[in-house]
Structures are given as structure tokens and as C-alpha cells.
Amino acid sequence: MSTKRGYHHGNLRQALIEAALELIAEKGPQGFTLSEAAKAADVTPAAVYRHFAGRDDLIAEVAHQGFGIFAALLEYAWNEGRPSALAGFESIGRAYLAFARKYPGHYQAMFESGLQPGNHSALAQVATEARGIMENAAEALLAVLPASRRPPATMVAAHIRATSHGIVELFLRGNGGSLPYSPEDLLEASVGIYLRGLGILPPDR
Structure with missing residues (x-):
């Protein structure tokens, strides 16, 4: 045996x-x-x-498990927009960074492996679920704006994902160590500037 x-x-x-x-x-x-x-x-x-079937199949399963954890963390952070859509949206950003810090192997499999989720149906489904949480949060946040000034929630969510990912990359590669800011501080400042530009936050916030 x-x-x-x-x-x-x-x-x-x-x-x-x-x-x-x-x-x-x-x-x-x-x-x-x-x-x-x-x-x-x-x-x-x-x-x-x-x-x-091969290495990509193995990496796809790693990514699939990662997206499951990621979606659960985002859902918990969003908390159905309580106590406010803004607070929930900010919590989602912090959850994004926390996930990347705690699950670096999953994170890289999900976002840096070059896998095409469309070739892995289960992976595509759970990735869509995670993305949907961020889009729902963005839609709730944008509800304070007049319809004529409201950008698509999918675009806002994509902007925040891109910002979060850029900050993760900066620190994950060790290039942010000399900065006098934490990843969370950078993300909070970036999101604040972005939301003020949209008119969701007042200029003095």
C-alpha cells in the first residue's frame, strides 16, 4: 500500500x-x-x-475557491448597505485589501494567472457573483445622484476594482514599503477623491 x-x-x-x-x-x-x-x-x-486535466485546470480550481472566499468577504463587508451605502462601500474596499493580504496565492490565481473564466464555467459563475456584489454596492451609492448625473454602476465598480488592484500590486511586489502610507490609507484617499469628483461626497469631506 x-x-x-x-x-x-x-x-x-x-x-x-x-x-x-x-x-x-x-x-x-x-x-x-x-x-x-x-x-x-x-x-x-x-x-x-x-x-x-492540467496546470490551468488546477489553477482554475484555486481561483474558484478564492472567488468563493472573496465573495463571502465582500458580502459580509457590504452588509446590505448598513449602516449606510457609503460605509458599506468603504468596507468593501478594505475587504478587498484584506483578502489580498491574507490569501496571496488565491489572489494571484484569480487575477494574475491569465486564465479566461469563460473557459471554466464554475469559475466564471463565482467571479460574476463577486463582481455583482461590488456593482450592487456602487448602484446603491450612486442613488443619491440625479439620474442625469449617474454613471453606470458597472463603471464605478470597475474603477474601484482597478484602484484596489493597483494598490495591492504596489504593496504585494514590495514597492510600497518606502511610502509613509498604508494600503488602506491610500485606498481611502483615492476613493474619497473619486467620490468627491462624482459629487457623492462634499468637497470638505
Whole structure:
């Protein structure tokens, strides 16, 4: 009987996902091979193909799990817009940064692997759910503006995602260490400037 760790604990699939997470955090989503993932999980390369068609399939499952965690965190942060849409929107931004900090392997698989979610239906679905939470929050926030001055909620959510991602990249790569600001401070200032430009926040806020 094999004494390989993957077979012993009875959950080879999850062992491979956890091995991939460590490799992604260390080398990036394109920096390792399927054989390396098998070795890290202490199983033969042939055993990997019982669960994943290839490396992209493995990374897609990492991303899928990541988006599930991400969506749950965003939903919790939004809290149905309580105590206010603005407070919920700001909490979503902080949750974005917190997720990237706590789950770097998932984050890179989700946003830096080059995967096309359309090629992975389950991944596309959960990614859409996470994006929808941010879009719903943006729509609630924009409700204070006259309809004639209201940009599309999808655009506002995309702007905030892009800003958040840029700040994550700055600090994730170690380039923000010399700045006298935390990622949260940078995001709060950026979102504040953006919302004042839209007319959602007064100039002195």
C-alpha cells in the first residue's frame, strides 16, 4: 500500500490545491509545473491527472475557491448597505485589501494567472457573483445622484476594482514599503477623491 501523503489523508485533490497555493505565492501562477505541484503534495505526477486535466485546470480550481472566499468577504463587508451605502462601500474596499493580504496565492490565481473564466464555467459563475456584489454596492451609492448625473454602476465598480488592484500590486511586489502610507490609507484617499469628483461626497469631506 502506498504511504504517499496524498493518499493517506484521503483528500488528494485538496492537497494538490494547497500545494499549488504555496507554489503560486512563492513563484507566481505561471512559475511552476504540474510535476512540481505533485512533488509538493507528495504524490506521483500521474495521480494529479485523476483530478485535474492540467496546470490551468488546477489553477482554475484555486481561483474558484478564492472567488468563493472573496465573495463571502465582500458580502459580509457590504452588509446590505448598513449602516449606510457609503460605509458599506468603504468596507468593501478594505475587504478587498484584506483578502489580498491574507490569501496571496488565491489572489494571484484569480487575477494574475491569465486564465479566461469563460473557459471554466464554475469559475466564471463565482467571479460574476463577486463582481455583482461590488456593482450592487456602487448602484446603491450612486442613488443619491440625479439620474442625469449617474454613471453606470458597472463603471464605478470597475474603477474601484482597478484602484484596489493597483494598490495591492504596489504593496504585494514590495514597492510600497518606502511610502509613509498604508494600503488602506491610500485606498481611502483615492476613493474619497473619486467620490468627491462624482459629487457623492462634499468637497470638505
